[in-house]
């Protein structure tokens with residue numbers, strides 16, 4: 001057990017359920033009259049406020065999809081005008097946005113001051129679950145973006161909540177008026193000076209930074225933890241990153257994956273590899289898994305649609321919200337760290353993750369994994385487009401290779417072995433991206 005003396009993690013389900021019950025009662029009282037989305041869902045199901053008494057009764061409320069939230073985000077924000085509530089529950093502290101969506105329009109996510117205080121708890125608990133101590137120093141490798149996201153800024157808040165140092169490398173340049181960003185070599189220099197014990201960012205950029213440090217002969221031996229979020233990371237990708245870290249003097253570093261969600265301004269994290277993604281704040285956040293078709297609750301161990309419910313938010317409030325992934329839940333005490341909370345076992349997968357290329361049904365995750373395991377690849381992107389009079393699918397793999405490497409033939413073969421379709425492989429100097437997340441699978445065929 002490494003729960004630590006300072007941890008305020010709830011002892012068992014009895015405590016969690018009691019806290020959820022009390023919090024949800026007040027939240028539902030407000031939502032029934034002041035939350036357009038909940039009013040709509042109650043009406044849809046022919047329910048009233050009185051029908052929802054315990055947290056378990058939430059299962060009677062129809063599911064909210066991401067598309068519904070994107071279409072009318074204002075409906076998901078509590079209207080607390082004139083409500084008799086403490087000031088911290090009414091003041092808007094910040095508004096963050098989701099990263100791109102299929103429509104390309106980011107969705108706002110509003111937090112009041114009390115919501116922000118809960119975000120600090122989420123962030124501190126995430127660090128504790130991941131084994132961070134007060135002797136650690138964080139390097140924030142997230143770039144700044146045009147829309148505020150819960151990536152860059154929440155790293156600063158995580159450090160604040162555990163009272164530990166953080167250095168922000170500020171990579172890249174989100175726009176012409178921005179003058180404080182750094183190029184790759186300056187980022188490496190910042191790390192060499194600050195000697196972080198933790199790197200925190202997206203795996204594709206982390207790979208570039210660590211590879212460049214190796215090229216420049218910069219050792220970063222203090223690194224013991226690498227926090228990745230925002231993009232999936234296959235076992236192959238994890239192995240590649242660890243090999244690169246070993247080459248710069250950090251052979252014992254551990255990669256810790258976060259299942260990040262804008263809707264909790266944090267993520268579900270592992271206490272150790274393979275132990276499941278822990279809900280860091282079970283008093284305030286509930287995770288359910290339901291049948292993808294009927295939306296009926298599923299027992300632990302069965303794969304289904306992952307739902308998120310907020311127990312006590314006062315800005316954006318979501319109840320029975322489908323985050324868009326399928327996963328397997330456990331509510332058993334974690335055998336490794338001893339915490340009691342919901343854990344998602346294995347890697348959640350997109351509910352709509354299969355696609356067709358030239359008539360073949362393929363799983364993009366397998367194609368990504370096939371490339372992530374190749375050491376000669378520094379960065380890459382798959383693109384599918386439609387070309388020619390017959391509208392044939394064009395399947396391309398663009399690659400930034402390690403200096404002197406020529407992995408085209410190997411990559412084409414590995415991808416064909418993984419998904420049955422052979423990509424046209426092209427080497428380039430650099431892959432440009434707009435978002436802080438690397439888009440490694442770009443489908444440009446439209447509808």
Ligand SMILES: [Zn+2]
Nearest residue numbers: 271334336337
């Ligand atoms: Zn654990």
